[in-house]
Amino acid sequence: MTAADNPPDPAGEPMDLIPAPRTAAGSGPGFFTPDARTVLRAGPGTATAERWLRSAVGPALGLPLAPANTGRTDGTEPAEPAEPAANAEPADRTDRAEPAGNAIVLLVDESLEREGYRLQVDAARGVEIRGGSAAGVFWGAQTLRQLLGPDAFRRAPIAPGAVRGIAEQIIEDSPRFSWRGLMLDVSRHFTQKTDILRYLDLLAAHKLNVFHFHLTDDQGWRIEIKRYPRLTETGSWRSRSKWGHRYSELWDEKPYGGYYTQDDIREIVAYAADRHITVVPEIDVPGHSQAAIAAYPELGNTDVVDTASLSPWDDWGVSPHVLAPTENTLRFYEGVLEEVLDLFPAELSPYIHIGGDECPKDQWKASPAAQARIAELGVGDEDGLQSWFIRHFDSWLTARGRRLVGWDEILEGGLAPGATVSSWRGYGGGITAAEAGHDVVMCPEQQVYLDHRQDGGxxxxxxxxxxxxxxxxxxxxxxxxxxxxxxAAHVIGTQANVWTEVMQERSRIDYQVFPRLAAFAEVAWSRLPAPAERDYAGFERRMNGHYRRLDALGVDYRPPGGPLPWQKRPGVAGFPKEGTPPNV
Structure with a gap:
């Protein structure tokens, strides 16, 4: 079928895909334009892409994308089929006669890389997406959405019959890294469940496949744990919040809080799984624990601190209040993690992040009980005590079929045998861990902390x-x-990190994250040349089309020319650093 009357949108480049595919080439002079008669044929194992195309892309363009095997072209549902015999083989819809054309066909082809895909556009037949797995098909469907133009990113059509034609072409693609992530801190400022689901859609649109969910910290505990109700009754609310950086003199005196119920968490995990995104929950030990200690004072170092007087922290920075190295603390967090493992099933979330970063040792040094524990365990010093914490939970998680992840401070005092390292203080921790045979996720602060400012103005x-x-x-x-x-083979991927001390609402998160997440996504997915050889001018040209997609999605990104008037925060102190970041 041709589309001479409805050619590709001239405002967009012929190939403005982000992230850039491995290969893309024209295969003919024609165009395919989906219309109301276009059917969607989904082979075995492609249900996630099928559901997503029909629920997200179809409504945006006013297309029913009817199932091919029903014969329906009006978008209505077919009658419920009869139940098959108990011993019948499952039906394989790809064995049926293929329509003469005007179809979007989804197939799993195990000859391709697991997350790889091959997308072919044929004017006479339509679109075929083959993926090495369900995930590969899904990523191919994301590329199809980009080819259909910015309007495909809306929720409803804005002009009837204005579907963009797609030039005949073949795209072959697969990711560089298996871990392509974003970490979002919901402790400092809470992100509502609906906005978490929105961010999962934004990750999927950029072919990112890991959502690192930073659920607990000094300023708030955000996940319901039924056996320890005070974690949310007390730990999820603080009396006020600093307005700006911790050196700011301004305060927001309104009580602040929120948390996710266990059903909220189940919904988030299921929603992510339908988009082939792994959710990695983070439960911090032994530092960044003031909210937990405020809820259950016995978790703190009671021989040197009046922990009963603590409340979740209202300031930013690193709290001095850390967990006591007791058997009671271990049993408590084992109880927490038992519920966490139930909420994040192994087949969907094999990794559990336990933090391990920024643990001040002053209370342990002053605590007779902590010093006695160091002697009893024979771990030498406070660094050894922190390592003991991490090693305990590494063994505990390994015994339950999970993998522990921690920030690079878990190297101090000796790295736990099964640990994966999130290298945030530059590359150094990741290099040490990789050379020792441990998997690494590179996320150096100096490069991919998206809370850092985007301009010097x-x-x-x-x-x-x-x-x-x-x-x-x-x-x-x-x-x-x-x-x-x-x-290098132990660098399993990379992620961008978003700490939310000065991001009070969704629009501020959007501003800090975008458009830089688009650049990060290309780094994580595409096989780019060395940094100095990368075609940034070409990327900027492709971003012209991508900004229109972000507009359609309602993303409050930072415009290339600088912040819009309502995006500024005059008079509120930040903490800019001058010069070149170290370890770059």
Whole structure:
């Protein structure tokens, strides 16, 4: 079928895909334009892409995308089929006669890489997406959505019959890394469940497949644990919040809080799974635990601190209040994690993050009980005591078929045998861990902390950290060139991190995350050349089309020309750092 009367949108480039595919080439002069008669043929194992195309892309363009095997073209549901015999083989819809054309066909082809896909557009037949697995088919469907133009990112059609034609072409693609993630801190500022689901859609649109869910910290405990109800009754609310950076003199005196019920968590995990996104929950030990200690004072170092007087922290920074190294603390957190494992099933969330970062040792040094524990365990010093914490939960999780992840401080005092390291203080921790044979997720603060400011100008809202522009993120390289091939293979991926101390609502998160997440997604997915050789000018040209997609999705991104008037926060202090970030 041709589309001479409805060619591709001239406002967009012929190939403005983000992230960039491995190969893309034209295969003919024609165009395919889906219409009301276009059917969707979904082979075995492609149900997630089928559901998503029909629920997200179809409504945006006013297309029913009727199932091919019903004969329906009006979008109505067919009659419920009769139940098959108990011993019948499952029906394989791909064995049926293929329509003459005007179809979108989804197939699993195990000859392709697991997350890879091959997308072919034929003017006479339609679109065929083959993926190495259900995930590969889903990523191919995301590419199809981009090819259909920015209007495919809306929730309802804005002009009848204005579906964009797709040029005949073949795209073959697969990701560089298996871990392509975003971490969102919901402790400092709580993100509503509906906005979490929205962010999962935004991750999927950029072919990111890990959502690191930072659920607990000093300022708030955000996950319901039924056997310990005070974690949310007390730990999820603080009396007030700092307005701006911790050096700001301004306060928001309104009580602040919120948490996810267990049913909320189940919904988030299921929603993510339908988009081939792994949710990695983070439960912090032994530092960043003031909210938990405020709820259950016996978890703290009671021989040196009046823990009964604590409340969830209303300030930012690193709290001095850390967990006591007792058997009671271990049993408590085992109880927490038992419920966490139930909410995050192993087949959907094999990794559990336990933090392990920024644990001040002052209370342990002053505590006779902690010092006696160090002697009893024979761990040498406070670093050894922290390592003992991490090793305990590494063994505990391993025995239950899970893998522990921790920030690179878990290297201090000796790395737990099964641990994966999130390398945030530059590349150093990740290099050490990879050379020791441990898996690593590279997320250095100096490169991919999206709370850092995007420009050096005076109008950036509450500017934090170093200037990390869109181009800086695009030139980020997750694998240090000094690693041997064997060690480099342990860099399983990368993630961008978003800490929300100065991000009070969704629009502020959007501003900090976008458009830089688009650049990060290309780094994580595409096989780019060395940083200095990357075609940033070409990426900027492709971003012209991508901004229109973000507009259609309602993302409050930072415009290329700087913040809009309502995006600024005049008079609210940040903490900008000058010069070149270290370890870059």
């Amino acid at each position: 005076p109008d950036e809202p509450m500017p934090i950290g170093y200037v990390r522009t869109l181009e800086d993120v695009y030139r980020f390289e997750p694998v240090p060139p000094t690693l041997s091939p064997e060690a």
